[in-house]
Amino acid sequence: MSVGTGGRGLDDGDQQSPRPTRRRGGRPGGGRATISRVADVAGVSRATVSRVMNGTSTVAPELVARVRAAAEALDYEPSPVARSLALGRTSTVSLIVPDLANPMFQDVLRGLSAAAGEAGHRLLVAESNENVEEESILAVEARRRSDGLVLASPRAPEAELRALSERLTPLVLLNREIPGSNVPSLSVDYAAGIREIVAHLLGYGHRHLVYLAGPDASTSNQDRVAALRAAAAADGFKLTELPCGAMFEDGHAVARAALDTGATAIVAYNDMVAFGTLSGLHELGVSVPRDISITGFDDIPFARYTTPPLTTASIPRNELGRQAWGRLWALMNGEPAGHNVRFQPRLLVRDSTGPVPEAGRQEEP
Amino acid sequence: MSVGTGGRGLDDGDQQSPRPTRRRGGRPGGGRATISRVADVAGVSRATVSRVMNGTSTVAPELVARVRAAAEALDYEPSPVARSLALGRTSTVSLIVPDLANPMFQDVLRGLSAAAGEAGHRLLVAESNENVEEESILAVEARRRSDGLVLASPRAPEAELRALSERLTPLVLLNREIPGSNVPSLSVDYAAGIREIVAHLLGYGHRHLVYLAGPDASTSNQDRVAALRAAAAADGFKLTELPCGAMFEDGHAVARAALDTGATAIVAYNDMVAFGTLSGLHELGVSVPRDISITGFDDIPFARYTTPPLTTASIPRNELGRQAWGRLWALMNGEPAGHNVRFQPRLLVRDSTGPVPEAGRQEEP
DNA sequence: GTGAAAGCGCTAACAA
């Protein structure tokens, strides 16, 4: 534990203190010069140093020069921690996501990081590992270390989320809404995306779709399922649901089963699943889209390079991150929450979908 | 700016202050109860509250109860910022990477985040956008907000890095070493990976390889190039170098050109490039590995699901992040730096490589 | 075992 750096001068500044001043061992930030030191060296008060460092107020040119020189010489850099305490803000925002392996959140992270960075803010990230209880602890803590929070919490029960939301403002929600609250929310209209995919497939004559379901608990999967069922009921096609998952291997593992349902088109939970399935299908000697069609969701970067390129619904992942920053920034400045926005996925028709095969290809081998 | 919550009692605690105490508008962390408030409510001193909250020292059971009750009632949560200032540590570490879009760094991020999280530390991330100047500013600032820094700086000139490294300790370097310094470094032995790939290809009879080069400035590309050239010289095979890039589209764009070199095997900078090229090759009607072989690098998750599955060199990206945490933690506790480690890639032979084709397949269409 | 008080490094109101 102990760092052992007892040194660095036992009493600098504060010469009026009655007893020798206590100095702690570990130095928080690497750089060690403090504002007092600079003030001493420059022969001015700490307030003046502060003024110079912040370019605030107007200081006599000569003093400015002296302070700058001292700061330079001492390699002084104001302590962000001390400033945070004094100012009541940290110039940091937090992002909490269930799973950093998810390309969706990776891009949100990128967008948020870039946007916040441009505004001179830092980003604290934490992964909740899909663990709801841990998540609230994490959220509260992260929030207190920062000025605002972007939270992607696909699993937390609504009541819990609602209760939490108060202590978390400024807060922006991703892919969740709290009905009746004024917590801004940015989400993807998965249902709309699914409807586009379905329409596209029906247009090709498909009448039996199999859905490779994502994680049960995730709202984004629930949205898709609901949209699919509604469409099946409304449009009168057959829908088979197959539990699957969210990753390559899940899709790969379920290829055979998907085929065996007799469906003529596969609607995968996302692109990774679709890709895994595609791979499995290849291995089974099945030709896409001649024998069966398949769609993804998300349009992650490689989706247009698969063989055949994947028909999918694109969502503006990066933009979500940037917009999240925009909302947060507004909130942090006391502006009103504004309307929630739901990004509409855009259908990208590529080559993994095609007309329904003439004869049954699966029933009689 | 102003939040407008002027309230929350103008003078709690500090009743000995001669003039009315000043209260700031913005409240830093959402939760608002302070230690003084809790102390007042519990009828004890702030010191005692502190002791109870930290489970330190031994406090009379009755007082503990009173404090806990008060804290509970007030929904009190100690301010991390204030603690950071008082303790001289932030329980946060920083990660700076050139590019968050790079799967390599995404995984490092995950590993680091997970490991740090388990140890009760938070993670600050920043992207330097390959911008060397900005990077040093960022690094210093991030470092001061945290207790240690993990830095991936593939481009910074060595001198600059060396100069910087002092103000950055505890510091762990990724894929960079500072010769003669004691800054711990974790890196991937790209050269070794390349040598394995080359040996594998030579074993199949290939005598003309084309390398799809990554970004010029990146050391990881330079390592590969150097290893390739050395091998070409030593083993007497022909090596063609083709400028390419690091992304899918780069690989895709260069497929035709790669083919035109007449090489019988393609060594791609990484998996994404290989996948892009594979896609381009498919479109050109070229069969892999019958007509030409191709290798990737990294073994990113989808590499085993491409068609055909990609022969590549796997590197422990996640482990890099975890180990980085381990090193940082050691450093933060004043332990010595230890030896640098270079992770050896492991060759994964899959189906994108095969024997050299019998006849020239490209020369006469 | 508990409280008083000094201190972490900075900012800002106020007075000079």
Added chain:
DNA sequence: TTGTTAGCGCTTTCAC
């Protein structure tokens, strides 16, 4: 314009 001083919210000696 500049310095003095109180304060941000917490921890930790030191004395009782």
